[in-house]
Amino acid sequence: MGQVRIGICAPSTPLYREEAEQLITLTSQSHPDAELVFHDQCFAIEGHFAGKDDLRCSAFLSLANDPSIDAIWFARGGYGAARIADAILEKLEPAAHDKSYMGYSDGGNLLGALYKAGIGTQAHGPMPVDMRREGGMAAVNRGLDWLVSKDRTALEPHVEPGQKYAAFNLMTLAMMVGTPLLPDLEGHVLMIEEIAEYLYAFDRALFNVTTHLADKGLAGIRLGRVSEVPENNRPFGEEAEEIVQRLCDRYAIPYLGSADIGHDVDNKVVPFGTLPD
Amino acid sequence: MGQVRIGICAPSTPLYREEAEQLITLTSQSHPDAELVFHDQCFAIEGHFAGKDDLRCSAFLSLANDPSIDAIWFARGGYGAARIADAILEKLEPAAHDKSYMGYSDGGNLLGALYKAGIGTQAHGPMPVDMRREGGMAAVNRGLDWLVSKDRTALEPHVEPGQKYAAFNLMTLAMMVGTPLLPDLEGHVLMIEEIAEYLYAFDRALFNVTTHLADKGLAGIRLGRVSEVPENNRPFGEEAEEIVQRLCDRYAIPYLGSADIGHDVDNKVVPFGTLPD
Numbered sequence A, B: 001m002g003q004v005r006i007g008i009c010a011p012s013t014p015l016y017r018e019e020a021e022q023l024i025t026l027t028s029q030s031h032p033d034a035e036l037v038f039h040d041q042c043f044a045i046e047g048h049f050a051g052k053d054d055l056r057c058s059a060f061l062s063l064a065n066d067p068s069i070d071a072i073w074f075a076r077g078g079y080g081a082a083r084i085a086d087a088i089l090e091k092l093e094p095a096a097h098d099k100s101y102m103g104y105s106d107g108g109n110l111l112g113a114l115y116k117a118g119i120g121t122q123a124h125g126p127m128p129v130d131m132r133r134e135g136g137m138a139a140v141n142r143g144l145d146w147l148v149s150k151d152r153t154a155l156e157p158h159v160e161p162g163q164k165y166a167a168f169n170l171m172t173l174a175m176m177v178g179t180p181l182l183p184d185l186e187g188h189v190l191m192i193e194e195i196a197e198y199l200y201a202f203d204r205a206l207f208n209v210t211t212h213l214a215d216k217g218l219a220g221i222r223l224g225r226v227s228e229v230p231e232n233n234r235p236f237g238e239e240a241e242e243i244v245q246r247l248c249d250r251y252a253i254p255y256l257g258s259a260d261i262g263h264d265v266d267n268k269v270v271p272f273g274t275l276p277d
Helices: A017-030 A053-064 A081-091 A094-098 A105-117 A128-132 A137-149 A170-174 A199-213 A240-250 B017-030 B053-064 B081-091 B094-098 B105-117 B128-132 B137-149 B170-176 B199-213 B240-250
Strands: A004-009 A034-038 A071-074 A100-103 A121-124 A164-169 A188-195 A220-227 A255-258 B004-009 B034-038 B071-074 B100-103 B121-124 B164-169 B188-195 B220-227 B255-258
Touching: A004 A053, A004 A137, A017 A034, A017 A128, A017 A137, A034 A137, A053 A071, A053 A081, A071 A137, A081 A105, A081 B199, A100 A105, A100 A137, A105 A121, A105 A164, A105 A170, A121 A164, A128 A137, A164 A170, A170 A188, A170 A199, A188 A199, A199 A240, A199 B081, A199 B170, A220 A240, A240 A255, B004 B053, B004 B137, B017 B034, B017 B128, B017 B137, B034 B137, B053 B071, B053 B081, B071 B137, B081 B105, B100 B105, B100 B137, B105 B121, B105 B164, B105 B170, B121 B164, B128 B137, B164 B170, B170 B188, B170 B199, B188 B199, B199 B240, B220 B240, B240 B255
Parallel strands: A004 A034, A004 A071, A071 A100, A100 A121, A164 A188, A188 A220, A220 A255, B004 B034, B004 B071, B071 B100, B100 B121, B164 B188, B188 B220, B220 B255
Antiparallel strands: none
């Protein structure tokens, strides 16, 4: 395998330019067979977003439609990917089909839409922004291991050949429910994770998701980490895993246990669909 | 018109018993033709909820199926109504059809489900818990004016005879999208309001709702108050009304202007469907 060119754009919120420069330097040492191609759009700022919708969309398209780029890596989550997903899908060209796409959190909107459209391969996994975490380069390097060489040590440990998977941030997934962004999850093990939501909001979002998916033939649900839960004025009365178990029971969805994913440095890679041979 | 008996239960979170006693006293003075019947379940506490799902469900049913009760008033929002809505619908008896139902916030789950099922009449309006607000008895009395005598001075001022309406807290509505709780809103003016959500989360929820409703024939959207918006690390870049206007433009949904609803003492009553003659 020659040099792997990884195009990085920001469908949601921006990075700092110094972060990109630092990551290019670190990657040249850790993954000399990888070339990081940061689109300038990663550093654009427009209110909450890394540039206006049109700019975020065109940056994604310019990388995804470039035959010299092998993979598209989402710089960071936040919010914004859903707003450009349909415009992106309309303008993707054949070169976009040969690529792998990776990100998580808000990026799940694009992973789901691309998976549904059958464009490229998608993985829920670390992003460049994870370098900000303490020990975060472990996550970034794991992401690179997957993007560069499909290194299976990067995988979430429950991922097995032949089984279909999908992974999402729960709130992101709940906001895809009822829209064309949500792919068909029949036969899939669904892994979910959450950050910075009250447990009542976690329950509310999972109620929405499981009610919608109840009759859609899920193979089961695995629960990743639910972190930075704010304290409410009254304890909710259940832990996150009890919430998942109860809702799985309610809708006869198999609850399969934990998933090694989350908004943290231990976040493992979950390819969408079945593992490539 | 004789005495109007208003049954109060808590499908979501609890009240304090002293609040009920105080409200009974105040109502006997302001609305001598009303009798408030607080179900004991209003004061039950089970973690986040006013009692377990079974208790909240059975309390609702005992009041709704009681022919001597004229109206059901939801004590308070929070979270929990969605979890009992389908069990309630399964067991409502003919007496439930002759009643009016009122609440807002999380109570929207039940308003929507009852409206969809054609059971009784539903109104988005003040709840007993509004007495906690400064000047909150103005809201509570407005709610009573509607429940007791269908007093049209209680109505949201844009409500006109012959036009269909529905009103929801936006996050509550987003979590109904893609589930059987969501009624058909074709031909309706939809009024929304929000509290304590970041503007990016407001945009995200409205993106979900408008994407889902884009082809469902809405007559238009009106925006109520968006209050207690937390400060984010970066300004979002648009105000709430600009968000609504942009998403209405995106999906060719008429944006009709403001609505006089919100999590506040000025919250007006929005009956679901068309006004009764």
